[in-house]
Structure formats: structure tokens, C-alpha cells
Amino acid sequence: MDSGIQISDILIVTAIMFFIGVYGFVTRKNLIAVMMALELIINAAAINFIMINKLVFKTNLHGVFFGLFIIAVAAVEVAIGLVIILNLYRLRDSIDPEEITTLKH
Amino acid sequence: MTWIDTITLMRNEWSILIIFLLLLATEILLDDRRQHQLIPLAIGLFAVHTIGSFFPGKAGELFGGMYRTNDLLHFMKAILNTAVLIILFQSYHWVKTELAPHGRAGAFYLLLFAVLSGMYFLISSGDFIMFFIGFELSTLPVAALTAFHLKEIRSTEAGIKLILLAGLASGIMLYGISLMYAVTGNLYFADFLVNTDHETLLIFGLVLFLSGLAFKISLVPFHFWAPDVYEGAPIAVTSFLSVVSKAAAVFILLILLLSVLPELSEIWKMILYILSVLTMTVGNLFALRQTNMKRFLAFSSIAQAGFILLGILASEAVGASTVVYFILIYVFTNLAAFGVVQAIKDATGKEEMVDYTGLYRTNPRLSLVMVLALFSLAGIPPMAGFFGKFFLFLAAAGKGYYTLVLIAVINVTISLYYYLLPVRAMLLRTSDAPLAHIRSGSMMRIGLILCVVGILILGMYSPLYDYILSLTNEWLQ
Numbered sequence: 001m002d003s004g005i006q007i008s009d010i011l012i013v014t015a016i017m018f019f020i021g022v023y024g025f026v027t028r029k030n031l032i033a034v035m036m037a038l039e040l041i042i043n044a045a046a047i048n049f050i051m052i053n054k055l056v057f058k059t060n061l062h063g064v065f066f067g068l069f070i071i072a073v074a075a076v077e078v079a080i081g082l083v084i085i086l087n088l089y090r091l092r093d094s095i096d097p098e099e100i101t102t103l104k105h
Numbered sequence: 106m107t108w109i110d111t112i113t114l115m116r117n118e119w120s121i122l123i124i125f126l127l128l129l130a131t132e133i134l135l136d137d138r139r140q141h142q143l144i145p146l147a148i149g150l151f152a153v154h155t156i157g158s159f160f161p162g163k164a165g166e167l168f169g170g171m172y173r174t175n176d177l178l179h180f181m182k183a184i185l186n187t188a189v190l191i192i193l194f195q196s197y198h199w200v201k202t203e204l205a206p207h208g209r210a211g212a213f214y215l216l217l218f219a220v221l222s223g224m225y226f227l228i229s230s231g232d233f234i235m236f237f238i239g240f241e242l243s244t245l246p247v248a249a250l251t252a253f254h255l256k257e258i259r260s261t262e263a264g265i266k267l268i269l270l271a272g273l274a275s276g277i278m279l280y281g282i283s284l285m286y287a288v289t290g291n292l293y294f295a296d297f298l299v300n301t302d303h304e305t306l307l308i309f310g311l312v313l314f315l316s317g318l319a320f321k322i323s324l325v326p327f328h329f330w331a332p333d334v335y336e337g338a339p340i341a342v343t344s345f346l347s348v349v350s351k352a353a354a355v356f357i358l359l360i361l362l363l364s365v366l367p368e369l370s371e372i373w374k375m376i377l378y379i380l381s382v383l384t385m386t387v388g389n390l391f392a393l394r395q396t397n398m399k400r401f402l403a404f405s406s407i408a409q410a411g412f413i414l415l416g417i418l419a420s421e422a423v424g425a426s427t428v429v430y431f432i433l434i435y436v437f438t439n440l441a442a443f444g445v446v447q448a449i450k451d452a453t454g455k456e457e458m459v460d461y462t463g464l465y466r467t468n469p470r471l472s473l474v475m476v477l478a479l480f481s482l483a484g485i486p487p488m489a490g491f492f493g494k495f496f497l498f499l500a501a502a503g504k505g506y507y508t509l510v511l512i513a514v515i516n517v518t519i520s521l522y523y524y525l526l527p528v529r530a531m532l533l534r535t536s537d538a539p540l541a542h543i544r545s546g547s548m549m550r551i552g553l554i555l556c557v558v559g560i561l562i563l564g565m566y567s568p569l570y571d572y573i574l575s576l577t578n579e580w581l582q
Contacts (some may be wrong), residue, residue, distance in 0.1 A: 011287070018280055033372060034269060041276035048283035059291040063283075066234050066292065073241045077272050080234060080245055084252045084264040092256050100262050102331040 010051040031095040035078055038087035043079075044064045046070040114165050114174050117182045118229075118264075119156055121222045124150045132211030141205040147214040148193050148548075154188040170293055173231040177576040180358045181228055181429065184530060187220055188349045188436040194552030195444045196341035198451045198545070204253075213253065216246040224353040228360065233282050234290040236357070242351060244271045244321070247346060251338040263337025270320065270330040278317020281306050284310030295367045301323070308372055314482060315376060318361075321354035321582060324414070325383040328407050332391075335403035340450055343399055346408040346445035352432045355413055357429055363420055363581065370420065377414050378509060384411030385516040392523050398456050399447045401523070402439070405482060409435060412497055419500035422581050426574040427500045431493040433573075436483070437559030438490050441478035444483060444553045450541040461527055464537035468543050473530040474553050481560045483524035484517055489564035496570070 017040050024037030046067045053063025089095050111120055111566065135142060137230055164175035204210045223242025230236040248271060248445045252264025291297055316327060323331040335343045362373055387410030395401040413435075416428035448471060449464075450456050464472040481490030494517065515576045545553075 007287075010488045014280075018405045021276070022273075025269075031265065031269075031490065038269065038272045038276060042279060043274065045276060045279035049286065052283065054459060056287065061290045062234075063286060065174065066237070066286075067240055069238060071274075073237070073245075074243055076241070077268070077275075080248055081265075081268045084248065084261060084268055084446075087252065087255055088258075088261045088265060090225075091256075100265065102259050102262055103266075103337050 005055070007052065007055045010047065010055070014044040014048045015050075017041075017047070023100045029098065031088070031097055032082075034097060035081050035085075038081075039074060039078065043080055046074075061104060107335050110165065111167060114163060115172070116221060116224050117154075117186075117255060117343075118434055120157065120425055121218055121225065121401060124154060125218050125222070125320075126371075128211060128214055128218070132215070137208035139440075140208050141201055142209050143214065144197060144200055144205065146565070148190075149195065151193060151218075155183070155190045158183040158186045159472065160195060166547070168231075170231045170295055171235045172226070172229055174229050175580055177362075177429075177580040180573070180576055181352075182225055182454055183432050184429075184436060185221065185349055186222055187354060188352065188440060189217065189345070190434075191327055191552050191555055192341055192349070193217075193368075193442045194344055194548045194555070195344070195440070195447050197548035197552075199339065199341055199447065202451075212453050214248070220246045220250075220345075221349070224444055227353055227354045230357070231294050233286075233294075235425050237275075237279070237282070240321075241275060242358075243350065244275065247271075247342070248473075249333060250342045250345070253339055253342065256439075257337075259337040260339065262338075263334045263513070266330050266337075267334045274317045274320035274327070281310045281317065281385050285314065286310075294361075297365055298368050305412075307369070311366070311369060311372060311569065312376065313430050315373065318354060318381060319357050321350055322358065322410050323414075324380045325387040325407065326344045328384070333409055334401040336397055336400045336490070339446040340399065340443060340456075344405075344447070345581070346434025347394065347403065347443070348436055350440050351406065351410065352436065353450060354429065355410075355417075355432060361427055362417060366422075373419055377418050378506075381414035381418065381509065382512055383413050384408065384414065385513060389516050389519045389523075392520070395523075396458050398458055398461070398527075401458065401527075402442055402491055405520070405524070406439060408488060409439075409482070411516070412494060412513060415495045415501040415506070415509065417507070418506060419497075419504045422574065422577040424500045425577040425581065426570070427493075427496040429568050429577065431497055431572050432560070433569075434493040435487040436561050437556045437563065438478050438481040438488075441474055441556035441575065442482065444549065445475040445478070448543060448545045448549050448553070449540065451549075453543070454459055456526055458530060460540060462530045462534045463539040464531040466535070467539050471545070471553075473529065474557055476528050477557060477560055481526045483521045485521075487561075487564070489560050489562075492564040507558055526565055532579065 020038045021040030023032055028034045049063040050067040085095055161176050162179045166173040200210050202214060206214055220243050223239050226235060227239030227243050230239050248264050248268035251267050252261050254260035283307055291298055321326040385408055388404050392404035395404055413428055416424045429572050481488035484491045484494045
């Protein structure tokens with residue numbers, strides 16, 4: 001398969017994804033949106049693994065399998081995160097990260 | 106390799122899996138009112154498991170090199186087991202009164218053992234896939250444990266902070282691994298750095314990767330989660346996070362840096378040098394102004410992580426053995442301190458430093474354990490903590506890190522001040538309303554006695570250090 005996509009293109013796209021994720025993680029005003037930003041970061045890494053495997057090191061499938069595991073673990077992470085967010089909502093009727101201030105220096 | 110070997114090599118994993126399944130089956134069969142019967146079962150089974158893990162095992166690889174083990178790794182797992190066993194003893198009363206009546210004791214033990222099995226796979230990992238699975242398995246259930254008090258806002262907040270920041274750390278770490286993979290084309294530790302042309306990308310990947318691990322060890326500037334999570338979580342989980350979680354992360358950092366990435370030692374030594382200075386200094390300075398005991402111990406454990414880096418910087422067998430030795434001592438010392446905090450919290454619900462004023466008049470034995478633990482953390486000679494730090498500094502000085510050792514010694518002096526603050530409050534001050542006499546249960550006593558024996562014996566018993574040194578020598582050959 002030669003579709004003309006270079007590995008550098010992929011790395012640029014995933015780097016942009018990664019930093020959008022980091023930016024969103026820091027600035028979003030809703031914990032669900034923070035979780036979504038987190039997904040962007042993790043998926044940037046997963047795309048990296050799969051495309052590096054496909055375009056550069058074609059002899060084995062290490063990267064593809066790593067990508068599969070990342071998807072599974074990311075799902076677990078979101079599940080646990082959402083459960084805790086749900087519990088916070090029940091206790092306090094808000095999921096704004098700025099209001100999580102009970103524990104402070 | 107016969108099938109017997111595949112079982113004996115993974116005996117820790119098999120045995121924790123069997124305990125896990127037994128507990129799960131028992132939990133399903135017992136109705137909610139008899140949940141407390143799970144507690145002795147869990148502690149008994151785990152005690153047998155811990156004793157079994159001390160027998161030396163075999164070295165070998167499984168699953169085509171994805172899983173590897175040797176005597177040093179067996180010993181590391183035994184250290185983790187000991188720490189978890191002590192935590193189980195200390196949390197007995199809390200689980201029995203707070204969790205068992207609501208039918209949640211089983212979930213607590215199951216999550217705890219799942220985390221532990223994740224740590225086994227983490228430190229035994231032979232490639233980055235296994236490493237990642239172990240890393241996540243040893244992080245994600247801890248977030249659930251942290252948020253275990255469903256009705257308490259502080260516990261839930263701590264859980265959210267932990268799960269979000271752990272996710273960020275693992276995302277950054279994954280991105281780092283993917284960049285290193287782009288250079289090396291290999292995920293197995295055994296021949297990871299065969300092809301190293303594009304150095305810049307490799308270094309960038311290494312920096313991102315190390316920041317993910319630094320989060321788990323709570324090194325400055327990746328420590329912001331630690332004090333908040335430690336304060337909000339139930340004490341049993343706090344002591345688990347600050348002792349077992351940190352120990353496992355330090356072990357895998359040690360293994361990765363010394364046996365997988367030694368060719369890049371110039372770069373990671375520079376990074377660790379800076380992190381070490383920052384961690385010691387910031388951890389100590391923030392510990393000075395804490396008034397909550399859990400927060401105070403959190404910053405103290407951040408500062409201790411900075412000292413551990415000295416041993417990793419010294420590298421080679423000597424440095425590695427001092428790190429393992431220090432962790433062993435740190436387990437007993439820190440758990441003694443957390444045990445006393447837990448005993449007082451169980452009985453009175455108080456955990457501020459002010460509440461400890463005049464504790465010696467009413468609870469001489471508890472305050473004596475606390476004094477021993479704090480002296481050991483500060484590094485006062487007859488306690489084990491002194492020898493742990495002494496060997497770390499000696500190893501680092503032996504490799505020529507004189508400035509770093511000087512900074513570390515200055516930090517030890519600062520730390521002496523804040524470790525003695527609770528001691529002064531307990532022994533010298535008198536309070537108008539001291540805490541009443543506390544009669545802690547027999548399980549808590551066993552936990553505290555184990556810790557005290559560890560603090561007093563480990564420093565004096567020199568064959569232990571020689572044994573660890575021989576293990577690390579064997580490993581790095």
C-alpha cells in the first residue's frame with residue numbers, strides 16, 4: 001500500500017492532537033470536557049503507534065498491538081473517571097473543576 | 106521449559122490470582138450481613154502469600170521475553186507484599202467498622218490485590234506493552250480506592266484529581282514511548298536500543314516517558330496531586346499510595362534506567378540530577394508549614410523520593426542496592442507513622458497536628474512508635490532510616506556527586522526541624538484537652554509491632570544489605 005502519506009505528516013497531526021489535548025485539559029470548565037481532552041492525548045499516542053508500525057517498521061506488529069491495548073485501557077480509564085465524576089455531581093451538583101477546592105495548600 | 110517452570114517463575118502472580126478468585130467467590134456466596142468474615146480470610150491468605158514470597162525463586166523469561174524475573178525481582182515483590190500485609194493489619198479496624206457493614210469490604214480487598222498484581226507485572230515486564238498494562242493496572246484501581254468514601258466530598262475530590270492527573274501522566278508517557286518506538290522500531294527491553302540514529306527524537310521521547318514515571322513517584326514538579334490525594338483518601342489508601350505505589354514505581358524506574366537505557370545515561374542522569382534537587386528542596390520547604398498529619402507525611406514522602414534519586418544517579422550495582430535497601434526501610438518507617446495516624450483517626454476521628462499535643466501523657470506507647478518513626482524518617486543514627494540515607498549518600502559521593510550530596514545533607518538538616526515538630530508537640534507540650542487513652546485492636550498492634558521491629562532491626566542487621574548487594578550484582582552482570 002502506497003498512498004503517498006509520509007510518516008512526518010502523521011507525526012505532525014498527532015503532535016497537534018496531543019497539544020490540543022493538553023490545552024483542553026488545562027482550560028476546560030467542565031470535567032467531562034477534561035476527560036475528552038485526555039482522550040485526545042491518549043489517542044494521539046495510539047495513532048502514532050499504529051502508523052509508525054504501518055509506515056516505518058513493517059516487519060512486525062508491535063505497534064498495532066500496543067494501539068489495541070491503549071484503546072482498551074483508555075476505555076477503562078474513562079469508565080472509572082466518569083463514575084467518580086457522577087459521584088461528585090451527586091454530592092455537589094456541579095462538575096466545574098474550578099469549584100473542586102476543598103483540598104488546597 | 107516445562108509447565109512447572111511457567112508456574113514457579115510466576116508464583117507471586119499465580120498466588121495473588123488464586124487469592125483474588127477465592128475472595129471473589131466467597132464474597133458472592135456470603136450475604137451482606139456476614140461480610141466481616143471476609144476480613145480474616147483475606148488477611149490470613151495474604152499472610153501465607155507474603156511468607157511464601159520470601160523464598161528465593163528462579164530466573165527466567167516467559168511469553169517470548171514479555172515477562173522476565175530473577176532473584177532481585179522476587180525480592181522486590183516480597184518487599185511490596187510485606188508493605189501490603191502491614192497495611193492490611195493496620196486497616197483491619199477501619200474495614201470492619203466502616204466498610205463491612207455496608208457490604209464493601211470485599212471490594213476493598215479485591216481492588217487492593219488487583220493493584221498489587223499490576224505492580225508484579227510492572228516490575229517483571231520485559232517489553233513496553235507489558236509495562237503499560239502493569240502501569241495502568243497499578244494506577245486505575247487506586248483511583249477507585251481513593252474515592253472509596255462515597256459520602257465524603259474530600260475523598261471524591263481526591264479520586265477525581267488522581268484519575269485525571271494519572272490519565273494525563275500515562276498519556277504523556279505513551280506519547281514518549283511512541284516517539285522512542287519511532288526511533289528504535291522495537292518494544293522489547295532486551296534489544297531496545299539496537300538502532301539509535303535519530304538521537305534528538307529519542308531524547309524527546311525519553312523526557313516525556315520519564316515525566317510519566319516521575320508523576321507516579323511524585324517528583325517535583327509532578328507532585329501537585331500528591332498532597333491533595335493523600336489528604337482526601339482514606340488513610341489505608343494513603344499509606345498504600347505513599348509506600349507501595351511509590352516503591353513499585355521506583356523499582357521499575359531503577360530497572361529501566363540501569364538495565365534498558367544505560368546508553369542514554371548522560372541524559373537521564375542530567376534530568377534526575379535536576380529533579381532530585383528540586384524534589385528534596387520543595388518537598389522539605391512545603392513540609393515545614395503543614396498542620397494536617399496526612400499532608401505533612403505526604404510532603405515528607407515527596408522529599409524522601411528526592412533522596413532515593415541519589416541512589417539511582419549513583420547507578421551500577423552499588424547504587425541499585427542502596428535504593429532497594431532504602432525502600433525496604435522506608436516501607437517500615439512510613440507505615441509506622443501512618444499506622445499511628447490511622448489508630449488515632451479510628452478512635453477519635455482527628456488527624457490535625459494540634460490534636461497530637463500532649464499525646465505522650467495519655468498514650469505513651471502510640472507516641473513512642475510515632476517518635477521512632479519520625480526519628481527514622483529524619484535519619485537519627487540508631488534507627489534504620491539513618492543507615493538507609495547514609496548508604497544512599499555514600500553511593501552518590503562515591504561517583505563524585507559531591508555538590509548533590511551537600512544539598513541533600515542541608516535538606517536532611519531542614520527536615521530534622523519539621524520531623525521534630527510533632528515530637529515536641531507529643532512529648533514536651535501539655536494540652537488542656539488531650540486525646541483520651543486509645544485502646545487499639547490486636548491487628549493494629551501487630552502492624553505497629555512489625556514496623557517497630559523493622560525500624561530497630563533493619564539498620565543493625567548488616568547481612569541484609571550484603572544480600573541485596575549480591576542480588577543486584579547478579580542482576581547487572
